[in-house]
Amino acid sequence: MEDCDLAVRIGKIILKNPVVVSSGTFGFGEEFEGFIDLNRLGALIPKGISLEPMAGNPPPRIFETEGGILNSIGLQNPGLREFVKKKLPYYKNLKTHLIINFFGNTQKEYVELARRFDDVVGVSGLEMNVSCPNIKRSGIVFGADPQMAYRLVQAVRKATALTLIVKLSPNVTDIASMAKSVEEGGADAVSLVNTFRAMAVNIHTKKPELGNTIGGLSGPAIKPIALRMVWEVSQAVKIPIIGMGGIMNAQDAIEFILVGASAIQIGTANLINPKTGIEVLQGIKRYLVQNRIDCLQKLIGTFG
């Protein structure tokens, strides 16, 4: 079992294994240290950071639907300055990659954040969120228009030498062309999918179940659509893909790898079983051994 090579390359980073925990579902990491050894993960992506602190959306922010979760957290976060001062020191002894998820309201803010994180010690890479469904006038505009996304990524690319991953929205007609645009703009990798814009109604109060009315749907309910999107993108771009969307176990993860994902992210499942990342990692290893595959890279995109 020790002989399997699970390492994958994402831009300039080599992940020791393909299991990454997704921004927004893993707090700042410290919340999980009683449950798992964080160092065993391929990479850790803390909650998304903006230039200024954000209060987030009014509650209720979460609602369970059939096989899924609707959320409208609204990117509540302490902002860049507070994050660097209060949260970053926690990662000092981390023996895995720290990837920072960030987002802005304007191109200038995106560029500023990328520039500021560029020389922060301990940061391996950046994941640019152009796709949160819960914020008006934010990334969603960039995330839905290939031309704007291209220009934005190009500008951010110039501001950082770190590995740059662009997290794509599924709320578009043609996700493959979005991926192509950000590849042309200079992204090292794409991660997909973020949540699907969705809502739920309470028939007794005749009101929305979320304080923000519309939220993002995640969980097993979205997996087949996410998988299809990862497959489409894998046929359109050459840069690595980090696949996500409703991954609950190793089988789900392997499906994403088969359709072309080099690495995967665990999101919603972290909230239910905080050990999911480690269990998925063990399951992938077992699968490789059982199928006599000595190297994970030989599995990527071998579907069909």
Place this chain on the structure above:
Amino acid sequence: MIPLQTDGMVVRNGRIKSVYFLLGIYCPPIASQIRPGQFVMLKTSDNASPLLRRPFSVYKSYPVSHPEGRKRGHLFILYKKVGKGTQRMTTLSKGQKVNLIGPLGNGFTLPSLSSSAHCILIGGGAGIVSLYLLAEALRGRKCFVFIGGKTQNDILGVEDFRKLDSAIFTATEDGSLGFRGTVVDLFQSEAKKFKGNKKYFIYACGPAPMLRALAGTVTSKKFVCQVSLEARMGCGFGACWGCVVKTKHPKIPYQRVCQEGPVFRLEDIALE
């Protein structure tokens, strides 16, 4: 304290009255560590329906050091059947495994040992279940327990609290048991008991309208009021920011019920 994720074994599960059920779980690590006001997240199915864990106060718990051998390591959840998660919970049977995360949250702050403060416990409906462990921890101190509900079927725990020698007051909105009105109305009508300069620690748990009414009642400085909040939760351990409550502090407008709570000082939160 760092929460654990662990399996427990169902030792009993049954209706105690109307829509209220008692679930007993053998889970020594959590039963030994849980403090009054803390909660657990319970996975009520091993599949995606329901998907998320559900938060529950622990009604009673017996550490492994408990004098009565057969109770050691057991914890009890008194729950109300309201939705899919709790419906599913009623089908759990003796010997079944359930997965828990806990102990979670901050718990109640007790008066210091040197303080002579009296305590007032106020529970609305199923809210009373988060106050029993507290009443146990307060044993030896003068305690007034106010228990309210819509009807007599919603009045829980009276016999248990009676064993702790607390003074018990009951209220039902339909008047089927005790005082007719809400539990806060009853507290107010008994307020003459709490005259003078004595300090009182008030501990309350119940629906938002009850806590709002309470906030309007306990304005005097001699009342220090802690409330335990309920919220829809994603994870229960601080990772998702899904369960927030609005605060009165402009710098931190929303705090997590699961992490900074579930117990808050009443004056710190903005009840809507």
